[in-house]
Amino acid sequence: xxxxxxxxxxxxxxxxxxxxxxxxxxxxxxxxxxxxxxxxxxxxxxxxxxxxxxxxxxxxxxxxxxxxxxxxxxxxxxxxxxxxxxxxxxxxxxxxxxxxxxxxxxxxxxxxxxxxxxxxxxxxxxxxxxxxxxxxxxxxxxxxxxxxxxxxxxxxxxx
Numbered sequence: 446x447x448x449x450x451x452x453x454x455x456x457x458x459x460x461x462x463x464x465x466x467x468x469x470x471x472x473x474x475x476x477x478x479x480x481x482x483x484x485x486x487x488x489x490x491x492x493x494x495x496x497x498x499x500x501x502x503x504x505x506x507x508x509x510x511x512x513x514x515x516x517x518x519x520x521x522x523x524x525x526x527x528x529x530x531x532x533x534x535x536x537x538x539x540x541x542x543x544x545x546x547x548x549x550x551x552x553x554x555x556x557x558x559x560x561x562x563x564x565x566x567x568x569x570x571x572x573x574x575x576x577x578x579x580x581x582x583x584x585x586x587x588x589x590x591x592x593x594x595x596x597x598x599x600x601x602x603x604x
Contacts, residue, residue, distance in 0.1 A: 499514070531547075
């Protein structure tokens with residue numbers, strides 16, 4: 446079963462739509478659809494349909510739900526990423542990860558659990574097997590069989 450692993454490429458700061466500077470401290474909730482790089486301090490919740498980059502100087506304490514996360518900095522909190530999570534060699538992550546694909550570079554620190562559930566591809570790629578179970582009718586007890594008993598200790602039948 447070959448999985449379509451997303452390509453992991455270096456992202457330059459100039460390719461990021463919004464950059465939150467190192468000297469900013471933000472508390473609250475942010476939502477975005479494109480790409481954001483956090484370089485300062487953030488505490489709260491992050492909801493993203495795009496790319497979240499946590500810079501090497503960033504300190505994030507948040508629950509994160511994003512498409513893709515690339516972390517170079519410090520994150521405390523659980524992350525759900527629909528596509529992938531990349532923890533670079535300078536990253537520190539304390540919390541759980543849930544994503545189909547994860548890459549943790551040598552040198553990164555990860556303390557938590559990781560769940561990697563991949564969606565099943567189209568039903569055409571895997572054959573569908575349908576099984577039908579037919580229950581057999583239970584036998585009707587006769588008077589003879591009702592007098593029979595089983596002695597488990599002696600493993601004998603008595604009539």
